[in-house]
Amino acid sequence: MTELAAYACRPGQSRGRRHPEPAPGNRNAFQRDRDRIIHAGAFRRLEYKTQVFINHEGDLFRTRLTHSLEVAQIARVLARSLGLNEDLTEAIALAHDLGHTPFGHAGQDELNACMREFAPDAGGFEHNLQSLRVVDELEERYALFNGLNLCFETREGILKHCSLAHAKLLGEVGERFIARTQPSLEAQLANLADEIAYNNHDIDDGLRSGLLTVEQMQAVPIFARHYAEVLQAWPDIAQRRAVSETIRRMINTLITDVTVTTAALLARAAPVDADAARRSGPLVAFSGAIRQEADDLKKFLFENLYRHFKVMRMTNKARRIVRELFSAFIHEPRLLPPDYRRGDDQVQARAIADYIAGMTDRYAIREHHRLFQMGDHL
Numbered sequence: 001m002t003e004l005a006a007y008a009c010r011p012g013q014s015r016g017r018r019h020p021e022p023a024p025g026n027r028n029a030f031q032r033d034r035d036r037i038i039h040a041g042a043f044r045r046l047e048y049k050t051q052v053f054i055n056h057e058g059d060l061f062r063t064r065l066t067h068s069l070e071v072a073q074i075a076r077v078l079a080r081s082l083g084l085n086e087d088l089t090e091a092i093a094l095a096h097d098l099g100h101t102p103f104g105h106a107g108q109d110e111l112n113a114c115m116r117e118f119a120p121d122a123g124g125f126e127h128n129l130q131s132l133r134v135v136d137e138l139e140e141r142y143a144l145f146n147g148l149n150l151c152f153e154t155r156e157g158i159l160k161h162c163s164l165a166h167a168k169l170l171g172e173v174g175e176r177f178i179a180r181t182q183p184s185l186e187a188q189l190a191n192l193a194d195e196i197a198y199n200n201h202d203i204d205d206g207l208r209s210g211l212l213t214v215e216q217m218q219a220v221p222i223f224a225r226h227y228a229e230v231l232q233a234w235p236d237i238a239q240r241r242a243v244s245e246t247i248r249r250m251i252n253t254l255i256t257d258v259t260v261t262t263a264a265l266l267a268r269a270a271p272v273d274a275d276a277a278r279r280s281g282p283l284v285a286f287s288g289a290i291r292q293e294a295d296d297l298k299k300f301l302f303e304n305l306y307r308h309f310k311v312m313r314m315t316n317k318a319r320r321i322v323r324e325l326f327s328a329f330i331h332e333p334r335l336l337p338p339d340y341r342r343g344d345d346q347v348q349a350r351a352i353a354d355y356i357a358g359m360t361d362r363y364a365i366r367e368h369h370r371l372f373q374m375g376d377h378l
């Protein structure tokens with residue numbers, strides 16, 4: 001590892017774990033966090049959860065697992081070139097989607113709607129909070145504590161957003177939302193790496209699926225610019241290969257831009273340590289021009305891919321499955337596996353949300369069959 005900058009997080013200076021543990025022997029505290037995340041059951045389930053496309057629609061599309069690996073790869077490159085802590089940013093990147101429901105955003109939106117309707121005082125459902133809940137409470141792998149007992153810095157990075165009402169209930173990881181400070185630079189960086197990863201792989205998957213066309217993508221300046229460069233260098237290149245070259249170049253442009261812009265912001269703010277960086281306002285950023293291009297791309301994807309009628313049909317089915325599962329369980333908790341039954345209504349609603357959020361796409365589809373189709377009881 002290259003030398004850490006003054007403002008990098010250092011495992012020896014961690015604010016520690018909720019349940020004190022002796023320091024690990026052959027790795028540092030952030031490496032231990034990363035390893036615990038990789039061994040978690042919720043991490044393995046990311047393989048069968050999706051972002052845009054439902055899991056069984058094609059073997060080449062990204063899943064949340066491959067997405068998380070791409071985010072970690074981009075975040076590590078950025079961390080290394082900025083003198084930030086590569087292990088911490090990797091741990092945050094690998095854990096950032098652990099709380100995602102089946103069926104991507106459609107699943108989370110519907111679960112939130114169900115929680116608000118059936119348990120209005122329970123606080124809804126939010127995937128960032130759920131990711132934290134997975135690593136703090138839901139994983140059952142250790143004799144001495146629930147969850148993975150991760151370091152403060154990793155937990156801080158996982159909790160990207162949070163309402164003020166929730167923040168007040170969350171102890172030290174909630175404090176920054178009340179004090180309006182930033183998370184560590186490593187957390188800021190994992191967050192931007194997430195955006196770089198999904199924007200680019202959604203173009204790739206969108207084109208591969210045929211829901212988007214290269215002609216349509218000409219309306220997106222960042223794509224058009226890089227695509228033209230590729231065609232100029234290789235006029236006879238096959239389209240599939242030209243698209244890959246274009247995406248590769250776009251990722252490179254974005255990573256280079258973040259590195260240069262962030263290095264300049266850091267040089268100007270000159271935080272003396274990691275805590276000073278947290279108080280300095282956002283320091284990991286795109287330049288103004290690239291920020292604009294990235295926003296235009298997002299807007300294009302929203303209108304043309306996430307709102308494509310074929311994706312909307314998928315989303316609509318996904319929402320119905322989540323709603324019907326939730327409604328069946330809340331009206332008759334004895335339909336739930338015994339582990340998820342609770343006496344109290346509020347607590348019961350939360351346990352149902354945990355159960356559904358933990359499902360993979362195909363498990364949710366099967367569970368729906370088991371509940372609603374005759375002749376399919378087990």
Ligand code: MG
Nearest residue numbers: 067096097194
């Ligand atoms: Mg993500």
